[in-house]
Amino acid sequence: MFDALSEKLQATLADVRGRGTLTEDDIKKAMREIRLALLEADVNFKVVKEFTNTVRERCMGADIVGQLNPGQQVVKIVHEELEALMGGQSGDIVFSPRPPTVILMAGLQGSGKTTATAKLAKFLQKEHGSSVGVAACDVYRPAAVDQLVKVGGQVGATVYEQGTDRDPVDIARWALDQAKQDGKDVLIVDTSGRLHVDEKLMEELKNIRTAVRPHNILLVVDAMTGQDAVNVAEQFGAAVNFDGVIMSKLDGDARGGAALSVKAVTGKPILFASTGEKLDQFERFHPDRMAQRILGM
C-alpha cells in the first residue's frame, strides 16, 4: 500500500537521496507534491491544508532533518496521518430491537439514492436474512416511483408506493404502518434529490424524519463530487444529523477525495460503496483501499 505515493515522494526527494539527508526545503517541496496530489483527488482545500500542516510539523518534530533514510520517514508519516483521517470508528447499520429498522436515504439530485435503496435492500436480505420494504417518497422527479417499483421489484423487496399525489411525509408514515403490518425487518425510505440550500425540501426531509423516526439516516454522495462535498455534508448534517455515508459510482476513475473530506469534516463514517449499475454491485466500504486510491498517483 502507498507504493505509488512512496515512488512519487522518492522522486521528489531524488536529489537528496544520494546525500541521504533531508533539508527543511526538501520537506517543503515534498509537502507541495502531497498537496497537489490531494487537491487533484478532490480532497477539500481546508482538509488538505490541515493535513499538510500536521505532516509538516511531524516531519520537523521527528527530527527527520539530517537523519538517515528521511524519505522513508516522510512516507511513513503521510501514511499514518492519512489512515487516521480515513479510518477511525467504522460504522454499520444499526438494527432496532423492535422491527422494522428504518433507514432514511438522502442526498443531492442524481447522487444514486434510488439505486442504493434497492442495492441496500438486496444486501440486507443476503447478509442478514432481513425481509425488506422500500418506500417511494420521491413524488417530484418524473417516473421516480416507477424506477423504485422496478429496482425494488428486481431485488424482491416490497415496494410501498402511493403514486405522486400525496405528500411525501404522509407516504412515509403510511409506508411505516404497512411495513409494521407486514412484519418487515427493515424499511428503507427513498427520498427525492434535494439541494442542501433548498429550505423547503430540507424542511420536508426533517418532517419525514419526524414521521418515521429512522434508526439510520444515510447520505448518498457521488464519488465524483468536488470541493462542494463538504458543504453538502455539513448542511445535510446540520438539518438531519445523518449517521453515515454511501459513496456511489466508485466504479469510475475519480480518486474520491470527497470521501476523505466528508469523513474529515463531519466525522461520519462511510459505510458502503456503490460500484456499478447492477444491483449487486454494492459492498462495505474499506477506508484503507480508499486511502490508497486517493493517493494513487
Add this chain to the structure above:
Amino acid sequence: LFEGDIDEDTWERLEEALIMADVGAQTTAKVVGQLEQEATEGGLVGGEALSQRLTELLADIARTGDGRIDVSHGPTVIMTIGVNGTGKTTTIGKLAWHLQKELGLTVVLGAADTFRAAAVEQLEQWSVRAGCEIVKGPEGSDPGSVAFEAVKRGREIGADVVIVDTAGRLHNQDHLMEELAKIRRVIGKQLADAPHETLLTVDSTTGQNGLRQAQLFSQAVPVDGIVLTKLDGTAKGGIALAIAAETGIPVKLIGIGEALEDLRPFDADDFAAALLSRGD
C-alpha cells in the same frame, strides 16, 4: 478578494477561491500566475482593476468556440451523453419545451436509454410536459435502433428537431463508449450528417474527474458542447473552466433547476463573476 494591500496573502486567497470552485490546481496556477505577472508589471493598480482583470481572464478561458446550437438542419438531430445522473434526460425535457413551446418548433424525442429502470417513463413524462412526440422501444432493446426510429419519425412528420436521450455511462468503460459511437453511426445511416449536435452533460458539483469525462467522451464521439447542470446549488462548476482550457469544447447551456424553464444559454462573463462570488 482584493481588499487591503496586495501581497502574498492576496494571491493565496485567490488561489484558494479558485480551487474551492473546482477550477483545479493547474488552471488555477495559470490564472493566478498571469494576474500576478500583470500586477507586478504595474499594469493593474488597485483592487478594482485586479478584480475586473481577473474576471476577464476567467471569462476568456471559459469562452471557447461558438456557443450557439444551429437548429436549421430540418431535422436537426441532437444527442445527449454523459455520466450517470448528470442531468441528460432533464436537460432534454427543458430543451424540448423551449424549442416546442417557446420557439414553436416541432420536436421528437428518442428514448434511447433502454437500460436504466424507468428511464423511458421519465422521458415520456417530459414529452408530455413539452407537448412533443416520443419514440420508444421496449426496455432492454437496442438503443441504436430506437435512435434510428426517432430520426426516421422526425423526418416523416417534418420535425425541426429530434433529441436522442442515451443511458448514463462512465467514461472509463470502453464498451459503453463504443456503444455511443455505434448509436451515432446508426443515426448517420438514417440521416447522413446527423447527429448535428452532441451535448455532454457535466454536473457542476463534479470535481477534477470532470476533465477526464470530457476527454474520454470526446475521444469516443465528437462532442460539440457542454451542458453544465445543477448550477442552482452552491457548486460553481469550475471544472468547466478546466474543460474549456484543456479541450476547447464550449459550454453551451446551463441547468439551474428541475423545472421546464430552468435551462439557459451559457454566459461566460456571468459564469466568471459567479466563480468568485462568496456564499450563495
